[in-house]
Amino acid sequence: xxxxxxxxxxxxxxxxxxxxxxxxxxxxxxxxxxxxxxxxxxxxxxxxxxxxxxxxxxxxxxxxxxxxxxxxxxxxxxxxxxxxxxxxxxxxxxxxxxxxxxxxxxxxxxxxxxxxxxxxxxxxxxxxxxxxxxx
Numbered sequence: 571x572x573x574x575x576x577x578x579x580x581x582x583x584x585x586x587x588x589x590x591x592x593x594x595x596x597x598x599x600x601x602x603x604x605x606x607x608x609x610x611x612x613x614x615x616x617x618x619x620x621x622x623x624x625x626x627x628x629x630x631x632x633x634x635x636x637x638x639x640x641x642x643x644x645x646x647x648x649x650x651x652x653x654x655x656x657x658x659x660x661x662x663x664x665x666x667x668x669x670x671x672x673x674x675x676x677x678x679x680x681x682x683x684x685x686x687x688x689x690x691x692x693x694x695x696x697x698x699x700x701x702x703x704x705x
Contacts, residue, residue, distance in 0.1 A: 573642060579699030580641035580649070586692050587634030595627045629659075637696070646702065653700050657693055664689045 575581050603623065606616055633656055640649040664686060671682050 575641050576644060577641045577646055577649075577699050577702055579695050579702060580637045580653070583692060583695040583699060584634045584637030584639075584641060586688075586695065587630050587637060589634075590688065590692070591627050591630035591634060594630060595624070598623045598627065637699075641699075650700055653696050657696050657700075660689055660693050660696075 603620055606619055609616075611619075636652065636656070640646075640652065643649050667682050667685060667689075668679065671678050
C-alpha cells in the first residue's frame with residue numbers, strides 16, 4: 571500500500587483541526603463546562619450550551635479527518651469545493667466570535683485573540699492548499 575501526501579498544506583490543516591478538536595474538548599471538560607454546571611443557569615440552557623460546545627468539537631474533528639484524506643487525494647481539483655466550503659464556515663465562525671464578543675463587551679475582544687489567530691492560520695493553510703499547483 572503506497573500512501574503519498576499530495577498536498578502538505580491540507581495535511582497540516584487537518585492535523586491542526588484535529589488538535590483544535592482535542593484542545594476544545596479538553597478545555598470544555600476541564601474549565602468551561604464545570605463552571606457552567608456550578609452556576610445558577612437553567613438546566614435547559616446548560617444542556618444547550620454543552621451540546622453546542624461539543625458540536626464545535628465534533629465539527630473540528632470532522633474537518634481534520636476530511637483534510638487529512640484530502641491531502642492524499644490524487645486529483646486535487648476534486649477537493650477545492652470542499653476546501654472552499656470549510657474556509658467559508660471558518661470565516662463565518664470567526665465573524666460570529668468577534669461580532670458577538672464586540673457587541674456584548676468590546677473590551678473582551680482581547681480574550682478572542684488566540685482563537686482568532688488560530689482560525690486565521692488554519693484558513694491560510696487551507697487557502698495555500700487550494701492554490702497549490704498540481705504536479
